[in-house]
Amino acid sequence: MTETKVLPPTTENIKLVGQLLRDGRLVALHTETVYGLAANAFDPEAVSGIFTVKGRPQDNPLIVHISELNDIRKLVRRFPEAAQRLAEAFWPGPLTMVLPKSAEVPDAVTCGLDTVAVRMPESPVMLAAIRAAGVPLAAPSANRSGRPSPTRAAHVMDDLGGSIPLIIDGGSCDVGVESTVISVLTKKGSKLCEIRLLRPGAVTADEISAVAGTDVKIDSAVLSSLPEGSAAASPGMKYRHYAPRAEVILVEGGFDGFLRLCAGFAANNDDNVWAMCFDGEGDRLGMPYVEYGAIDDPLGQCSRIFDALRWFDEMGAKRVYVRAPSKDGVGLAAYNRLLRAAAFQVISTDD
Ligand code: TXA
Ligand code: MG
Secondary structure, three states: OOOOEEEOOOHHHHHHHHHHHHOOOOEEEOOOOOOEEEEEOOOHHHHHHHHHHHOOOOOOOOEEEOOOHHHHHHOEOOOOHHHHHHHHHHOOOOEEEEEEEOOOOOHHHHOOOOEEEEEOOOOHHHHHHHHHHOOOEEOOEOOOOOOOOOOOHHHHHHHHOOOOOEEEOOOOOOOOOOOEEEEEEEOOOOOOEEEEEEEOOOOOHHHHHHHHOOOEEEOHHHOOOOOOOOOOOOHHHHOOOOOOOOEEEEEEOOHHHHHHHHHHHHHOOOOOEEEEEOOOOHHHOOOOEEEOOOOOOHHHHHHHHHHHHHHHHHOOOOEEEEEOOOOOOOHHHHHHHHHHHOOOOEEEOOO
């Protein structure tokens, strides 16, 4: 057992973070998306510790975090013009780009792939930590693998307390879902860049397309489960993710249908069934509920999804029916996370 300290991001504590990271230790850090579990990206041993502590599958590569644009030169072989424009428009911020990797990036980070995922985060805590360490930081979400991503320091403590020396508490994460991941790669035998959305987030496909001046292909793994044994463009998308202990069911259709579905539990709810719905709807359901934002506010929904999923565990919920968010714009990020929490179980109340 390691004693896990939770400290605020003071100058002194950030210095300590830099020291720990240079010494090959792991530190959990606030970012604007979700908390990250960081290690020196150039230290393969430290990086492999991330996989052990999280219980992460060995074929799921990590995102490398940088604090200034110049840092990317060490990490990638090519930095296509479209990617440069995207970096200018969206960094620092919740966008990750998968690019051809340089020889300096250890296989431990990329799981042997020829590409590396890079992001410049916006959180001053994470940026200060990268500067204090003096190296780019490899960091996945700081949850135990398969659990909902952590959006507060207490979530990290619940999952990783006793296995890491330090959590820097920067408060709750504004965005609340992980970064948008795109690949920006040239196809074999072509000079043209192809942009593919591997994981939806707060930066939308339309925004990316407008800046890059090309179409963005939505990878099939965003809205469906991959057939057993098939190769994933983004390995992380093939795992059941974000799963609370309760069975989660995503419910498509209008509020009236949801109300009818819930009426069945209002009379008898011995199984501790919960509802997850939009603001202002819960009181009419006659069963325990969590509201996760206004129906037309996908950003607000994103910021509350993981907190709600963890709350169901605390309440001992056995099953949760979730009002499905829209799949448009930022809504696609909310939908994608809930779909995985539901292990792809979706029902529709429309006749
Ligand atoms: O917002 C975020 O991105 C957070 C914070 C901490 O920065 N990090 C995060 O990391 O969500 P993680 O490890 O939970 O998710 C990384 C995702 C996975 O789906 C992984 O498969 C994908 O990025 N990925 C990483 N490297 C890749 C690569 N070379 N090619 C394709 N996908 C990659
Ligand atoms: Mg994760």
